[in-house]
Amino acid sequence: MADLSTRVAGLALRNPFLLASGIWGETGESLRGAYEAGAGGVITKSIGRAPRTGYPNPTVEMYDRWGFLNAMGLPNPGIGEYPREIAIARAAGAPVIGSVFGHDAEEFAELAEAMEGAGVAALELNLSCPHAEGLGAEIGSEPEAVERITRAVVSRTRLPVIAKLTPNTHDIAALARAAERGGASAVSAINTVRGMAIDVHLRRPTLAHGMGGLSGPAIKPVGLACVFQIHRAVRIPVIGVGGIVTAEDALEYLLAGARAVQIGTAVALDGIGVFGTLVRDLGRRLDELGVAGLEELIGAAHRTEAASSGTGDAL
Amino acid sequence: MADLSTRVAGLALRNPFLLASGIWGETGESLRGAYEAGAGGVITKSIGRAPRTGYPNPTVEMYDRWGFLNAMGLPNPGIGEYPREIAIARAAGAPVIGSVFGHDAEEFAELAEAMEGAGVAALELNLSCPHAEGLGAEIGSEPEAVERITRAVVSRTRLPVIAKLTPNTHDIAALARAAERGGASAVSAINTVRGMAIDVHLRRPTLAHGMGGLSGPAIKPVGLACVFQIHRAVRIPVIGVGGIVTAEDALEYLLAGARAVQIGTAVALDGIGVFGTLVRDLGRRLDELGVAGLEELIGAAHRTEAASSGTGDAL
């Protein structure tokens, strides 16, 4: 079978499928469970300085299989208690990427240091949660802030730093360039797309917080566009996320330029077994295509485009 | 039956359902057809100074009923020839809103003058097409540009001006405020969300242009969030657009604050008969709810929210 391993941000992964942040990532047992189900690595829930309960319920709204709206509000036990969860996942051999969120560069840097202490293999900076006041995308939509925060974190840890970017911007490439200038080893794209649902009978938003973030198949085209644009704009690698459910979806992201991908909503759609299915199906698909490994595919959609650039005779 | 009429941007409409720009809007016969099928009014294809063929095919990609990706590239016959199409639609009694796009304020203003000459009832400024270089969202994502262009158009015509905004921004409320400062009578939100699809077998984007715009049910949550935010930010009315297929969808937009809505992709999903269905179903729904007219519903989701604001005991 084809070799599915990949390298990104200094991590050697057995396959490109990472558990996305905020999914199954509150407890060590769940992180371990995702890894044992086949994930190449796991990303923790975004962790902040202090414990946070998040928004009241309802925190989610599900459409047919194509879409999912959430406003969890970054619940997390706080960095003080979280290292024990990381330890459980690490004990099972899982490469753990620690996701952190904060209000400013200093807070991000402190959290990063604590995560390093807890033994994570890399950091992901949540610069992109679409529904948290003074956090996430509210700070992550300015290139200067992305650069400043990334630089602060990079200067305070030796870990590879991944900046997770928001699609709620007119120019995600500018955000990626800012992360690159700040010293990021990679960027992930995308976090959820700002969205809302309204209950017609009750005449009110269905999420307690009002605003939420859209995930699932509906945002795959948006994530692909972002990854494609970022791949053109920077030299650091991209990790694709948004709407991946099948191996075909993952291949689209690889072709757009992603060196690894994250799986979120698909866990709700198909259960944690989705990791096993993805690994099996991607392997089969590569065999069918006669492709030995991922390297040949990563970014290939750019090469094809360049090769034919409108001349009308390439095939 | 309930009264479905609404007023927005100086227009008195028999119902809130407008044909969205770029759908059935190239020819006068089609604009007329949409009006005769039941639309409250029609918006023309976005018209530029000179004829433009748009991008080569493939220009569209359709998912299951939930999503639609397009990169038409603003094909249009140019403002020189287009007035005859407007005349055909006007002869049938349709309120016609003229949509225009340009590279700068002067171009927008000239087009607006020509549209006024052609007898449209209002103007919609396309500040939001997500896939045209130097046009649409590329200029419409800066509040200053939105204000400048709106002001230039307002100063050169007596027509109500509607600024159509892009969701590809971190702060659509800022764009709406800019339009309001520039003198717009209303804003429409949203245009399509930037997106892409990649063919795994051919390893290339499926749209000839690469980047496209996502429309249809997938973007309804995004459009609702935008309309909700805009309604809070400005005093001028909002016209909602994005993913409306059913009367329930339209009601969500009205509750979020829209005074009228536009129908695009639903025409591909259900045919032009969708206008008749929407009018009938919205009327029935209002009767069921015991609501006499739209006014009571417009923006009601904001009022409910304010009434309960987290105290946990409102119902």
Next chain:
Amino acid sequence: MRRIVPVSDRTVETPSTVTLRFVDDRPAAPGQFVMLWVPGDDEIPMSLSYVGPRKGVTVKVMGATSRHIQGISPGTPLGIRGPYGNAFDLTPHRVLLVAGGSGAAVLAPAAEALGARGGEVEVALGATTASELLFEERFAAMGAAVHVATDDGSRGERGFVTRLVGGLLDRGRFDAVWTCGPEVMMQKVIAAAQGSGVPVVCSVERWMKCALGLCDACALGPFHVCVDGPVFPAERLSPIPEFGHTKHDAAGRRVPG
């Protein structure tokens, strides 16, 4: 996925427990729960105490939301989504039910479903005091023998209901024990059944947000109660250190409970 249903009936079951009924035609099985949205307040998990098209939830006062729910009058619209989670396996023939507090809410429809298949139940029903015994008459109406214990001895045996379990297991030939109540209680039931060869099945609770197996709020060791539970065979729960000891709170901290 979410439906808005008006409350059709409100019944005060005990001083601290109220049942609300509503019409909803989604199929549901005993053991499953819904996420119940009280608009403007909160959305919380509630087992279905009635699983037919006229569904019901039986709510015990815990805090602000459950108190609010109890005061809701017929006609009020509530949001529901689900039913979620798994259900009781109805293949055993004779089942001993051990219910503590609001635990009877989920065991009553299970007992009725078993009865409809020709099975039989015997019930050990516990409460703090006589007036708090939940669904005693409903169990009796099925023809079940109901054995009662109250903490204050105001009805039946004084003390915890778990004290009844050993004796009942010795006497009756049961194919299974189904239990729902505080986890310490369920642990005692498991202990009492140990050696009897009768398998124990527990319905457990954890904090719930998504109820879709995504957010991890309801993690219990390797399981997610919203999709893997809430019904678990005891042998899956017993090895989990948290069972009977800790829960995750809304922030995901491990707290006693």
Next chain:
Amino acid sequence: MRRIVPVSDRTVETPSTVTLRFVDDRPAAPGQFVMLWVPGDDEIPMSLSYVGPRKGVTVKVMGATSRHIQGISPGTPLGIRGPYGNAFDLTPHRVLLVAGGSGAAVLAPAAEALGARGGEVEVALGATTASELLFEERFAAMGAAVHVATDDGSRGERGFVTRLVGGLLDRGRFDAVWTCGPEVMMQKVIAAAQGSGVPVVCSVERWMKCALGLCDACALGPFHVCVDGPVFPAERLSPIPEFGHTKHDAAGRRVPG
């Protein structure tokens, strides 16, 4: 919606016309078309000249893309979406086919389908010159009488195929006329059938982009050829001023054509 299909066979039909076959199991009816994507080049509408699971398109050279398509060798992957549009109504029993140029591409599968239902066709087949007569043998293989006209007189009647129509309608008892070719040709067919009482059905072409009834590129009066057509009864086309006179180009301008 889009599938990638490798070309399985390439057949040169005439000096300017090539058929490409490919396997695709979506059901299709004669008259329908696909959007054929030549990656890196263009995506253009093509009627299905074979509608079974081994489908085919028969492409006449018009410009760059059709020339490119003609050169494609078996194994090359093409994109297709569809089939789109409506189909010929197969209820008439005896049908006169009038084909000009590549028009035979869409009429041939319609004739075969009619034959399979027990119907009969007679064919008036026109081309510029003898070697360009398309599908003459395919029609003959159905047992149909094929009447030929060429502009240069190199085969059959000299001149336009429409000259044959009046005489054929006088002789045969036809239930319908099906025609596909240049619009001026089809207008002449309609004129020739006028007064005969035999209904005429035309397959027309317009610029296509979405093929989903959305973008308006294919507008023809009140119709959209991609969803309302491409097959229209003559009485729906004749009142439209554009029919036989103007088309919309890729920019939506009204141009002669």
